[in-house]
Amino acid sequence: MTLFPAPKPLADFAFTDHENRVFDLSRLKGKWSFLFFGYTHCPDICPTTLATLARVREKIAKSAAGAKDVQFVFISVDPNRDTAGRLRQYVTFFDATFLGVTGDDAQLGNLAGQLGAAYQVEVQPTTENYPVFHSAAVFLVDPQARYHAVLAPPFDAEGISRRFEALRAFEGPKET
Amino acid sequence: MRWRYAVLAGLTSALIALAAAAEQAGISVRDAWVRESPPGMAMTAGYMILQNKTSRPQVLVAASSSAFETVTIHRTVARQGMTGMEHSPQIELLPNASLVFAPGGYHLMLLNPKRTLRAGDRVEIYLEFRGGLVLPVTYEVRK
Numbered sequence: 001m002t003l004f005p006a007p008k009p010l011a012d013f014a015f016t017d018h019e020n021r022v023f024d025l026s027r028l029k030g031k032w033s034f035l036f037f038g039y040t041h042c043p044d045i046c047p048t049t050l051a052t053l054a055r056v057r058e059k060i061a062k063s064a065a066g067a068k069d070v071q072f073v074f075i076s077v078d079p080n081r082d083t084a085g086r087l088r089q090y091v092t093f094f095d096a097t098f099l100g101v102t103g104d105d106a107q108l109g110n111l112a113g114q115l116g117a118a119y120q121v122e123v124q125p126t127t128e129n130y131p132v133f134h135s136a137a138v139f140l141v142d143p144q145a146r147y148h149a150v151l152a153p154p155f156d157a158e159g160i161s162r163r164f165e166a167l168r169a170f171e172g173p174k175e176t
Numbered sequence: 177m178r179w180r181y182a183v184l185a186g187l188t189s190a191l192i193a194l195a196a197a198a199e200q201a202g203i204s205v206r207d208a209w210v211r212e213s214p215p216g217m218a219m220t221a222g223y224m225i226l227q228n229k230t231s232r233p234q235v236l237v238a239a240s241s242s243a244f245e246t247v248t249i250h251r252t253v254a255r256q257g258m259t260g261m262e263h264s265p266q267i268e269l270l271p272n273a274s275l276v277f278a279p280g281g282y283h284l285m286l287l288n289p290k291r292t293l294r295a296g297d298r299v300e301i302y303l304e305f306r307g308g309l310v311l312p313v314t315y316e317v318r319k
Contacts, residue, residue: 040214040217041217041218041219042219042261043211043213043219043220043221043250043261043283043285043286044221044250044252044261044279044280044283044285045252045259045279045280047211047213047214047220047221048211048279048280051319086216089214089215089216089217090214090217093214093215094214118256118257118258119258120258120260129287131260131261132260133255133256133258133259133260134258134259134260135257135258135259136254136258136259153259153280154280
């Protein structure tokens with residue numbers, strides 16, 4: 001986990017979540033957010049990361065402070081195939097509390113740019129299985145909606161939850 | 177003396193054939209598993225540890241299964257700060273070495289399962305090696 005000495009306030013963006021609700025900057029306020037970019041047609045890295053994040057959440061939920069102030073958001077860079085319904089089926093399989101969100105290319109580029117998350121989708125009308133490349137990192141946004149830390153793979157649920165709990169305790173409850 | 181040579185030649189080729197069969201059987205697979213995919217998702221991945229116990233390189237050229245529409249050998253690769261998948265047409269297993277198919281690296285990409293696979297199920301996938309050896313491998317579905 002790489003912490004930024006001066007967490008960077010994020011600017012507004014506009015996504016839609018898997019319940020078709022608006023997911024914008026205000027949804028990041030008041031909670032710690034683990035963000036991961038991916039797509040549901042991804043057989044290896046995305047399910048591996050989401051399964052690990054589900055274990056992270058489980059561990060945080062068992063900690064004294066619990067997981068009420070923590071959310072996990074899967075950001076699909078493939079809105080062409082990832083509808084709200086599909087995102088719901090996908091993310092809730094890993095954990096019932098996980099959120100799936102997506103937006104148009106401009107909005108994806110907006111947030112990805114703010115976090116330094118690269119992605120590249122080569123949509124091909126002739127095939128269902130076009131290549132998608134995306135950042136494999138997990139981004140941590142604090143309850144003031146500031147980009148606070150970045151986690152690089154390979155991920156280990158124990159290490160992530162331990163470091164997160166230490167960070168959360170250190171930052172303490174803050175007004176949002 | 178000539179018949180002796182003939183017998184010897186016959187014996188030798190039989191021995192070579194036997195040795196070849198034994199060597200081919202010297203590829204073993206362990207810890208083979210397939211990730212349970214979320215409902216309605218057409219894609220998942222298979223992992224395993226391949227061990228080449230022979231003294232020659234072995235080349236995995238294809239994989240197939242009646243449980244999926246297609247099985248392809250893929251590798252997760254990093255490119256310009258991003259991660260994605262790349263088709264691996266063939267993978268060479270070095271002599272007396274192991275090759276790990278694991279999350280974030282080599283995997284079998286399994287597309288369109290014929291039936292819903294749940295944790296605990298078993299599924300058979302055939303691994304095809306250069307030279308014609310086809311190895312049936314049972315994979316356990318895990319969450």
